[in-house]
Amino acid sequence: MARQLCIEFENAFYHVFSRGHNKQIIFYSNIDFLYFESLLEEFVLKFNIKIYAYCLMSNHYHLFLSTPLANLSTAMKWLNQMYANHFLRMNKDKVGNVFSGRYKRILVQEENYATVLIRYIHFNPVKANLCKAPADWTWSSYKLYLSNNPKKNFIDYDWVKQKFGLKHFTKNFIKYHQQPDIQEINLSSQCLGDIDFHRKYFGDLKRSFNYSSRNNLARKSVNVKMRYGEEVRHLSEDLLLDAKTIAQQLNKTTNAIYKQLRKLKKQKLMKK
Numbered sequence: 001m002a003r004q005l006c007i008e009f010e011n012a013f014y015h016v017f018s019r020g021h022n023k024q025i026i027f028y029s030n031i032d033f034l035y036f037e038s039l040l041e042e043f044v045l046k047f048n049i050k051i052y053a054y055c056l057m058s059n060h061y062h063l064f065l066s067t068p069l070a071n072l073s074t075a076m077k078w079l080n081q082m083y084a085n086h087f088l089r090m091n092k093d094k095v096g097n098v099f100s101g102r103y104k105r106i107l108v109q110e111e112n113y114a115t116v117l118i119r120y121i122h123f124n125p126v127k128a129n130l131c132k133a134p135a136d137w138t139w140s141s142y143k144l145y146l147s148n149n150p151k152k153n154f155i156d157y158d159w160v161k162q163k164f165g166l167k168h169f170t171k172n173f174i175k176y177h178q179q180p181d182i183q184e185i186n187l188s189s190q191c192l193g194d195i196d197f198h199r200k201y202f203g204d205l206k207r208s209f210n211y212s213s214r215n216n217l218a219r220k221s222v223n224v225k226m227r228y229g230e231e232v233r234h235l236s237e238d239l240l241l242d243a244k245t246i247a248q249q250l251n252k253t254t255n256a257i258y259k260q261l262r263k264l265k266k267q268k269l270m271k272k
Helices: 030-047 072-090 110-122 142-146 157-164 169-178 195-202 205-211 228-238 243-250 254-271
Strands: 012-019 050-056 060-067 104-108
Touching: 012 072, 012 110, 030 050, 030 072, 050 110, 050 157, 060 110, 104 110, 110 157, 110 169, 142 157, 142 169, 157 169, 195 243, 228 243, 228 254, 243 254
Parallel strands: none
Antiparallel strands: 012 060, 012 104, 050 060
8 A cells, every 4th residue: 555645734633543563462461551651641742742532452552633733743753663662672572563564644624523533442442342332441531531530631631522512521422432323434544524625635536536546447537437336446445535435425325335345345355
């Protein structure tokens, strides 16, 4: 996959995540989890980063953050390098890369997708069958939002509480996380936002049909009628759009797009 475009500007919002090299474990013990959280405290102060949600898993982590100073690349390089140094000190038998390449980032349209992303991040351990509910997982921001006296000060609690409503925050926060239709986030996408947001930062979607170099289909003229399945595959794999944005582009429901993506995934597995 081609390297992601590095789009940085003041007060940009991102979903940032990083995995262990070859999906190896990067957090072996509570010491590792606690050390990474201590780095997040320094990370926020050192680079003026605002963190709204996080989740640490055994072999990867997720952050929802914003950058008032347009310095994501510098900040993330520091964070991963500092943790990699700790990991190699603690595990003398490990050599080489700790993380799988560069961290991944998705530019986020916060006004429409902040709460969706927060819920997605908090549900990661549930989806991985590590716990039954977000409240059961120690290493995320979920329980911190329900505490009257949260001990971790690297989270911007007030911003999130305004998103869910200050007056009935706890009730709204819990209820929103209990909704069964947890929206999937395409971790290969360049941005999480509507079509206008995508066009603003990544160009016109239709023009992208002509300029993608990923495969022959992408190089065909946009005037050539593409079959529905090919359109969905192209928008998902070549343009790296999430299901909701694809649905808006093709005037379909999000559920219809999810259904088609599952069908394409099944077809791909059958060819192997």
